[in-house]
Amino acid sequence: MPIINRVAEFHEELTAIRRDIHAHPELGFEVHRTAALVVENLEKYGVDEIVTGIGRTGVVAVIKGKTNKSGRVIGLRADMDALPITEAQPSDHKSTVDGVMHACGHDGHTTILLGAAKYLAETRNFDGTAIMIFQPAEEGGGGGREMVNDGMMERFGIQEVYGLHNAPGKPKGEFAIRPGSLMAAADFFEIEIKGKGGHAARPHLGVDPIIVGTALVQALQTIAARSVDPLESVVVSVTMFHAGDATNVIPQTASLAGTARTLTAEVRDLVEKRMGEICESVGATFGAKVTFNYRREYPITINNPERTDFAIEVAKAIVGEDKVEENVAPVMGGEDFSFMLNERPGAYIFLGQGDTAGVHHPDYDFDDDIIPIGTSYMVKLVETSMPAE
16 A cells, blocks of 8 residues: 555645645634635535634535445544744745745645545545544644634544644654654743842842843753653743843843643643742742743643554555654654644654754755655545445
8 A cells, every 4th residue: 555646646736735835824823825725625626515714714624435334533634824934945935925934844734635635535435534624823823722622523523533744854755653642742931020120230239130030040940850750851941031121220120931841741740830939939039029920832742552553554554664663752842733632532643754954944845755645644544444345
């Protein structure tokens, strides 16, 4: 079961779609053009039903098999949004929108799923129902959460769900996956420090919020170094530090912000608790008021073991036994497909695209060569799980 011949035949058509999406990137929930392009193509493919506005700007398509004796319903998901990054790499499909680009390959994911929709609507060689999920706002907006909260799983009767992400640095055309925690919970925090400003020549008369902030930055790193079991994974990153407007003035306030990434619920709870304790104690040490806010955003992406075994079986049938890594190391990046996996069993898999610039980099571009592989994988998830009689 290598790449499906029919899928290979419309590779050029899919590449043109992918490059069109790439040239016209959109952020967050504002993926109106992209969603319209998805709908336009789904209508051409002759799917049975198209519903828009799920999770604000998400699109869901229904494709029925030749028969439905099994009553099974499988969801396949792709994300549509881009990132606020200025594209650097030159190409004939370079972003036409200033400061916005598809730096994570969601243009490729959307195209892969459109290819699967085209093939499945054309052949319908399965017994059950396939649901195509085109999601907005993966990059920090929680579009997956919004689609789930809109009742998508219940409305379409989805019983299991699958997703895919391209993987720069992994061998081109090879798959990688693992059961259990695959990607980290992505949480965000803000810390506001109120000290006592004054003249830079008389620091003893004030409470310097910059000193408090630098102490906090250092102390927060002890969570990974001294509070969490060394065999567990955690990343606490302070990514913003703002204070002061003049060289001769100790400011009144400072603010920090950043992200915490964890792979288990227990470590996630511990990190939030320790961060709060550190903020309180450091503030008391220096006589400053420290306000701490912690926001749990994306849950841990947890692959169902049985569904992961099934995904491995399908991937191996497409690319070969030796081209599927079955126990890849977890990734500390977050993924809001986790909201869907919290609702239904399923699996998320990586598809290598070779030695290219990494995601979220201005030189990144999706490799169109892997479109037929990804599309074949999505198709075979449906056909293998719900075989036609």
